[in-house]
Amino acid sequence: MHPYDNAAATPGDVLPDPPDFLWRNPDPRPSYDVVIVGGGGHGLATAYYLARNHGITGIAVLEKGWLAGGNMARNTAIIRSNYLWDESCGIYEHALKLWETLEEDLGRPVLFSRRGVLNLAHTPQDIRDSRRRVHANQLNGIDAEWLEPAEVAEICPIVNTSPDARHPVLGATYQPRAGIAKHDYVAWGFARRADAYGIDLIQDCEVTGVDIQGGRVTGVRTTRGCIAAGKVALAAAGHSSVLASMAGLRLPLQSHPLQALVSELLEPVHPTVVMSNAVHVYVSQAHKGELVMGAGIDSHNGYGQRGAFHILERQMAAALELFPVFARAHLLRTWAGTVDVTPDASPIVGLTPVENLYLNCGWGTGGFKATPGVGWCYAHTIATGAPHPYNAPFTLDRFTTGALVDEHGAAAVAH
Incomplete structure (x- = not known):
């Protein structure tokens, strides 16, 4: 076992930093408890909080390019919670409170100013x-x-x-x-903590298919082979609709x-x-x-x-x-x-019609500021099979029930 494959870690443990590398670069194993598709801020934060808050460490984070090289590397790093509707205020304020103590939590600088x-x-x-x-x-x-x-x-x-x-x-x-934070420091902080829990961060691994049997997800096909999974969580930002279509889902994106x-x-x-x-x-x-x-x-x-x-x-x-x-x-x-x-400028976070397939997408221009908050809530949703109260209003079925959370006014400028 690799010295930082700390499968015995429990939530709240203070884990050592890897001594001479940022994080491991492992080959994918045949199967995992949870596979997270997307190695940006949301995917890394979700993996970290699954381990920290729920004790789940049999996790792979799959990234088709290099870790945090997509929107996480291309945003303008603004953090705020002054949205209009109660539902948005809830999840963004939860995120802001986590930002305020994130350096102490990760043990790494994120330069939150x-x-x-x-x-x-x-x-x-x-x-x-x-x-x-x-x-x-x-x-x-x-x-x-x-x-x-x-x-x-x-x-x-x-x-x-x-x-x-x-x-x-x-x-x-x-x-x-x-305020603002240093986006790459944030990604590196989450990645190092996830790696210290033994979570596999797998780069250059593009998902090419989603395997479903009997209405339940069983794994993913990738450019580095097939990987079985008990649960699959999508966190791929602008490419979410492409991934979801592999599972037969047409998203309002x-x-x-x-x-x-x-x-x-x-x-x-x-x-x-x-x-x-x-x-x-x-x-x-x-x-x-x-x-x-x-x-x-x-x-x-x-x-x-x-x-x-x-x-x-x-x-x-x-x-x-x-x-x-x-x-x-x-x-x-x-x-x-x-x-x-999305049509209402609010995200989609939660369950899908496919059992054990989870969805985090539709953040539009507001994804970075939500990073720790959505990571926390998405991890709860994956671990328990039920939405966290902060992401419960952002289910996929609101586009059929009409319970929209219209934030076009508060999100009119891309920030």
């Missing part, structure tokens, strides 16, 4: 919608404030709050506990490219995260100093990881509406991820 998030209002309707969300957040015990333009300028002096601006700032919502960009390194000048639905952009400053900017999804469906130039052009123009001070900043690089979007 609590710098707050401003959502700007530019029209009277923006004000009404924003104040409604503040009141909803406060009723759910979530920190949320309404700020007047002068207060916005105090928190972020470089925002253009001139009344003569093309899109004048009439106020903003503010969540002080929101559309996949789109989602672009972002960073500037050259700058001195610390931007103290918070600023978002605007009206000009459709958000801007933060990363730990190293580059500006991180994002906008909405590309309108076309696709699985590509290169977006269209006209989106970037509008993105930078929008950023300069809010931050004229950045007019001479240079663009360093751009990229795109592939996001899966």
Whole structure:
């Protein structure tokens, strides 16, 4: 047995770090208790919490490329919980509370920086919608404030709050506990802890089929052979609909490219995260100093990881509406991820019509901020066969019952 195949570990154990490697790179075994398809943040977090909270360690995490090389490596790392509906507030606030202690839990740095998030209002309707969300957040015990333009300028002096601006700032919502984290540190932290529990993290292993007998999943077929499994959990973001179709499921999802960009390194000048639905952009400053900017999804469906130039052009123009001070900043690089979007802009987490096949998808542009929270809840669902209270509202059957959780307003900008 490998020294870090710690099958005897129990939830809450303090496990040693591997001494001279990030994690093992094992070959797949013939069978596992649980196979998780998708080695990004959600898959790794789910594996970790299955071991930590439920004592299940016979787990393989399958990743078709390199670990955390998909959307986890391509997001803009913003963390917040100020969504509108009670159901969304529940799971995102659960995640935020886990973010606040995640470094201590994993024993690894994740660079969670609590710098707050401003959502700007530019029209009277923006004000009404924003104040409604503040009141909803406060009723759910979530920190949320309404700020007047002068207060916005105090928190972020470089925002253009001139009344003569093309899109004048009439106020903003503010969540002080929101912030950013270092996405690759998060993935590495979950991966190292999962590996220490003896969980197999298997890279370059693409799933090509799902085996089902008598309405029950029995395993998966991969480019590295067939793997039997007691339970199979999908966590593959933009490719979830492709995987589900292998099991005969047609999901209410559309996949789109989602672009972002960073500037050259700058001195610390931007103290918070600023978002605007009206000009459709958000801007933060990363730990190293580059500006991180994002906008909405590309309108076309696709699985590509290169977006269209006209989106970037509008993105930078929008950023300069809010931050004229950045007019001479240079663009360093751009990229795109592939996001899966549901009709109500809320995720799908839970059981499927196929016994022991579980689904975690449809996070659209909000997957990163939910990482520890959905990992915790998805692990509970897999371990017990029943949804956790926080993900119970996000079942697949809500699209037939009509119990939708419409978060288009709170998730209109890709963050």
